[in-house]
Amino acid sequence: MIASDRLVLRVxxxxxxxxxxxxxxxxxxxxxxxxxxxEAAIAESFERNRPALxxxxxxxxxxxxxxxxxxxxxxxxxxIDSPAAPAEVRGGVQIGWTLAEPYWGHGFASEAGRxxxxxxxxxxxxxxxWSQTSDSNQASTRVMARLGFERCGALDYxxxxxxxEDNPTTVFSLGRGEWAARGRRIQA
Numbered sequence: 001m002i003a004s005d006r007l008v009l010r011v012x013x014x015x016x017x018x019x020x021x022x023x024x025x026x027x028x029x030x031x032x033x034x035x036x037x038x039e040a041a042i043a044e045s046f047e048r049n050r051p052a053l054x055x056x057x058x059x060x061x062x063x064x065x066x067x068x069x070x071x072x073x074x075x076x077x078x079x080i081d082s083p084a085a086p087a088e089v090r091g092g093v094q095i096g097w098t099l100a101e102p103y104w105g106h107g108f109a110s111e112a113g114r115x116x117x118x119x120x121x122x123x124x125x126x127x128x129x130w131s132q133t134s135d136s137n138q139a140s141t142r143v144m145a146r147l148g149f150e151r152c153g154a155l156d157y158x159x160x161x162x163x164x165e166d167n168p169t170t171v172f173s174l175g176r177g178e179w180a181a182r183g184r185r186i187q188a
Contacts, residue, residue, distance in 0.1 A: 004115045009061035011053045016062050017046045019071050023100040032137035063112045073099035075112035084159045094130040110146045121176045128175045134166040149174045
C-alpha cells in the first residue's frame with residue numbers, strides 16, 4: 001500500500017475487477033490507449049497484477065480516495081515490452097495511470113504518479129522511470145510535465161498497436177537523481 005494526501009494506492013481486490021471493467025474500459029477513458037479492451041483480456045491482466053504486486057514486482061495499484069475507499073482508477077509501473085520500442089527503452093520500467101472520467105482534472109493522476117515514482121525510486125531502486133503517450137493525449141503529457149519528466153524526442157516511435165492518431169508514441173524519462181534534485185523524497 002502507498003498513501004498520499006488524498007489517495008491510497010492498494011493491491012487490487014477481487015471486487016475491483018468489475019469496477020475496472022465498468023469504469024475504466026469506456027471509450028472516453030481508453031481513447032488514447034487503443035480503445036476499450038475485451039473483458040477476458042482485462043480479467044487476465046487483472047489476475048497477473050495482484051501476485052506481481054504482492055511479490056514486490058512492478059504492477060498497477062487500485063487508486064482509492066482516502067477516507068471513503070472509493071476506487072477512482074489505477075496507477076503503477078510496468079515493463080516496456082513493445083517490440084516497436086527503441087532498444088534503449090525496451091525492457092525499461094514505465095509509469096502509467098488510468099482514472100475514471102468523473103475524477104479527471106482534479107490532480108489525482110499527478111498525486112498518484114508522485115506516490116508511484118517515490119516507490120519506484122526507493123523500494124524498487126530504479127535508476128530511471130520512463131513514461132509514454134502520444135501528442136494526442138495532452139492530459140497525460142501535462143501530468144508528465146508536472147511530475148518532472150523530460151521529453152526524449154529522439155526515442156519517439158511508431159507503435160502498430162495504436163491507431164495513426166495516437167502515433168508516434170512519445171517517450172519521456174525521469175532519473176532518480178533528477179527526482180531527488182527537485183526536492184522529492186526518495187522513500188516508500
